[in-house]
Amino acid sequence: xxxxxxxxxxxxxxxxxxxxxxxxxxxxxxxxxxxxxxxxxxxxxxxxxxxxxxxxxxxxxxxxxxxxxxxxxxxxxxxxxxxxxxxxxxxxxxxxxxxxxxxxxxxxxxxxxxxxxxxxxxxxxxxxxxxxxxxxxxxxxxxxx
Numbered sequence: 083x084x085x086x087x088x089x090x091x092x093x094x095x096x097x098x099x100x101x102x103x104x105x106x107x108x109x110x111x112x113x114x115x116x117x118x119x120x121x122x123x124x125x126x127x128x129x130x131x132x133x134x135x136x137x138x139x140x141x142x143x144x145x146x147x148x149x150x151x152x153x154x155x156x157x158x159x160x161x162x163x164x165x166x167x168x169x170x171x172x173x174x175x176x177x178x179x180x181x182x183x184x185x186x187x188x189x190x191x192x193x194x195x196x197x198x199x200x201x202x203x204x205x206x207x208x209x210x211x212x213x214x215x216x217x218x219x220x221x222x223x224x225x226x227x
Contacts, residue, residue, distance in 0.1 A: 105131075107123050107126045107128075109122070110123060110138075110141075112133065113132070113133075114133065114135055115134070116133060116136040116137070116138075117136070117137050118136060118137060118138050118141060119137050119138065119139045119141065120140040120142075121138065121141040121142070122141075122142050123141055123142060123146060124144045124145055124146070125145045125146065125147075126143060126146045126147070126148075127146075127147050128143075128146055128148040128151045129147050129148060129149050129150055129151065130149070130150040130151060131148070131151050131152070132151075132152045133151060133152060134152050134153065134155055134156060135155045135156060136153070136156045136157070137157045138153075138156060138158050138161050139157045139158065139161065139177075140159070140161065141158075141161045141162070142161075142162050143162060143166055144163070144164045144166065145164070145165050145166060146163065146166040146167070148166055148167060148168050148171055149169040149170050149171065150170045150171065151168070151171045151172070152172045153172060153173050154172055154175060155174075156173075156176045156177070157176075157177045158177060158181050159177050159178070159181070160179070160180040160181065160182075161178070162182045163181060163182060163183050164182050164183075164184055164186065165184075165185035165186060166183075166185075166186045166187070167187045168183075168187060168188055169187050169189045169190055169191065170189070170190040170191065171191045171192070172191070172192045173191060173192060173193050173196045174193070174194040174196060175194070175195040175196065176196045176197070177196075177197050178196055178197060179197055179198070179199045179200055179201070180200040180201065182201075182202050183202060183203050184202050188203075
Protein backbone atom coordinates (compact mmCIF):
# COMPACT_ATOMS: atom_id res chain seq x y z
CA UNK A 83 0.00 0.00 0.00
CA UNK A 84 2.83 2.41 0.88
CA UNK A 85 4.46 1.68 -2.49
CA UNK A 86 1.23 2.55 -4.33
CA UNK A 87 1.00 5.86 -2.44
CA UNK A 88 4.65 6.64 -3.19
CA UNK A 89 4.13 5.94 -6.90
CA UNK A 90 0.99 8.10 -6.97
CA UNK A 91 2.80 10.94 -5.20
CA UNK A 92 5.73 10.75 -7.61
CA UNK A 93 3.37 10.77 -10.59
CA UNK A 94 1.50 13.80 -9.22
CA UNK A 95 4.80 15.65 -8.71
CA UNK A 96 5.90 14.86 -12.27
CA UNK A 97 2.60 16.12 -13.67
CA UNK A 98 2.67 19.35 -11.63
CA UNK A 99 6.31 20.00 -12.61
CA UNK A 100 5.47 19.53 -16.28
CA UNK A 101 2.64 22.06 -15.98
CA UNK A 102 5.19 24.72 -15.00
CA UNK A 103 7.80 23.80 -17.63
CA UNK A 104 8.91 26.76 -19.71
CA UNK A 105 9.12 26.77 -23.48
CA UNK A 106 12.31 28.01 -25.11
CA UNK A 107 12.38 28.94 -28.80
CA UNK A 108 15.27 30.51 -30.68
CA UNK A 109 17.09 31.14 -27.42
CA UNK A 110 14.04 32.90 -25.96
CA UNK A 111 12.16 31.65 -22.91
CA UNK A 112 8.48 32.23 -23.69
CA UNK A 113 6.96 34.09 -20.76
CA UNK A 114 5.54 37.49 -19.86
CA UNK A 115 8.27 40.18 -19.81
CA UNK A 116 10.70 37.93 -21.69
CA UNK A 117 13.84 39.61 -23.02
CA UNK A 118 14.17 38.26 -26.54
CA UNK A 119 15.34 41.11 -28.79
CA UNK A 120 16.38 39.86 -32.24
CA UNK A 121 15.34 36.28 -31.42
CA UNK A 122 15.11 33.90 -34.39
CA UNK A 123 11.67 32.34 -33.96
CA UNK A 124 10.61 31.61 -37.55
CA UNK A 125 7.67 29.17 -37.63
CA UNK A 126 7.40 29.26 -33.82
CA UNK A 127 4.26 27.84 -32.23
CA UNK A 128 2.99 30.57 -29.89
CA UNK A 129 -0.76 29.92 -30.03
CA UNK A 130 -2.47 31.33 -26.91
CA UNK A 131 0.87 32.09 -25.21
CA UNK A 132 1.35 35.14 -22.98
CA UNK A 133 4.21 37.43 -24.03
CA UNK A 134 2.82 40.54 -22.35
CA UNK A 135 5.51 43.13 -21.70
CA UNK A 136 8.12 41.08 -23.59
CA UNK A 137 10.93 42.66 -25.60
CA UNK A 138 10.79 41.02 -29.03
CA UNK A 139 12.18 44.04 -30.87
CA UNK A 140 13.77 43.05 -34.16
CA UNK A 141 12.75 39.41 -33.72
CA UNK A 142 12.03 37.12 -36.66
CA UNK A 143 8.52 35.70 -36.19
CA UNK A 144 7.91 34.93 -39.86
CA UNK A 145 5.29 32.21 -40.35
CA UNK A 146 4.73 32.00 -36.58
CA UNK A 147 1.51 30.41 -35.35
CA UNK A 148 0.43 32.96 -32.73
CA UNK A 149 -3.35 33.04 -32.87
CA UNK A 150 -4.79 34.15 -29.54
CA UNK A 151 -1.34 35.13 -28.22
CA UNK A 152 -1.04 38.06 -25.79
CA UNK A 153 1.48 40.76 -26.71
CA UNK A 154 -0.02 43.36 -24.34
CA UNK A 155 2.45 46.21 -23.80
CA UNK A 156 5.20 44.28 -25.62
CA UNK A 157 8.06 45.92 -27.51
CA UNK A 158 7.63 44.59 -31.04
CA UNK A 159 9.47 47.40 -32.80
CA UNK A 160 10.83 46.22 -36.18
CA UNK A 161 9.62 42.67 -35.53
CA UNK A 162 9.03 40.62 -38.67
CA UNK A 163 5.60 38.93 -38.61
CA UNK A 164 5.58 38.20 -42.38
CA UNK A 165 2.92 35.52 -43.13
CA UNK A 166 2.34 34.86 -39.39
CA UNK A 167 -1.03 33.68 -38.06
CA UNK A 168 -1.99 36.46 -35.62
CA UNK A 169 -5.76 35.92 -35.63
CA UNK A 170 -7.27 37.03 -32.33
CA UNK A 171 -3.89 38.13 -30.91
CA UNK A 172 -3.90 40.97 -28.37
CA UNK A 173 -1.50 43.81 -29.25
CA UNK A 174 -3.09 46.38 -26.93
CA UNK A 175 -0.62 49.10 -25.87
CA UNK A 176 2.21 47.34 -27.75
CA UNK A 177 4.99 49.11 -29.64
CA UNK A 178 4.81 47.88 -33.25
CA UNK A 179 6.77 50.78 -34.79
CA UNK A 180 8.21 49.59 -38.09
CA UNK A 181 6.84 46.05 -37.68
CA UNK A 182 6.37 43.96 -40.82
CA UNK A 183 2.85 42.52 -40.88
CA UNK A 184 2.70 41.86 -44.63
CA UNK A 185 1.07 38.56 -45.43
CA UNK A 186 -0.01 38.08 -41.80
CA UNK A 187 -3.48 36.85 -40.86
CA UNK A 188 -4.88 39.60 -38.62
CA UNK A 189 -8.62 38.90 -38.25
CA UNK A 190 -9.90 39.70 -34.78
CA UNK A 191 -6.60 41.11 -33.47
CA UNK A 192 -6.84 43.78 -30.75
CA UNK A 193 -4.85 46.94 -31.60
CA UNK A 194 -6.19 49.19 -28.81
CA UNK A 195 -3.55 51.77 -27.91
CA UNK A 196 -0.90 50.07 -30.06
CA UNK A 197 1.72 52.27 -31.73
CA UNK A 198 1.77 51.24 -35.40
CA UNK A 199 3.94 54.08 -36.68
CA UNK A 200 5.63 52.84 -39.85
CA UNK A 201 4.15 49.35 -39.57
CA UNK A 202 3.56 47.57 -42.87
CA UNK A 203 0.18 45.87 -43.30
CA UNK A 204 -0.92 43.34 -45.96
CA UNK A 205 -1.68 44.75 -49.40
CA UNK A 206 -1.53 48.36 -48.21
CA UNK A 207 -4.63 47.92 -46.02
CA UNK A 208 -5.21 47.65 -42.30
CA UNK A 209 -6.85 44.72 -40.51
CA UNK A 210 -10.28 46.19 -41.36
CA UNK A 211 -9.50 46.40 -45.09
CA UNK A 212 -9.35 50.21 -44.96
CA UNK A 213 -6.78 52.08 -47.04
CA UNK A 214 -3.87 52.98 -44.79
CA UNK A 215 -4.14 56.67 -45.63
CA UNK A 216 -7.40 56.71 -43.62
CA UNK A 217 -6.43 54.76 -40.47
CA UNK A 218 -4.27 51.88 -39.22
CA UNK A 219 -6.42 50.01 -36.75
CA UNK A 220 -9.16 50.92 -34.33
CA UNK A 221 -7.73 52.57 -31.23
CA UNK A 222 -4.12 52.54 -32.46
CA UNK A 223 -1.78 55.51 -32.62
CA UNK A 224 0.76 56.58 -35.25
CA UNK A 225 0.68 56.28 -39.01
CA UNK A 226 1.12 53.09 -41.02
CA UNK A 227 2.78 52.54 -44.38
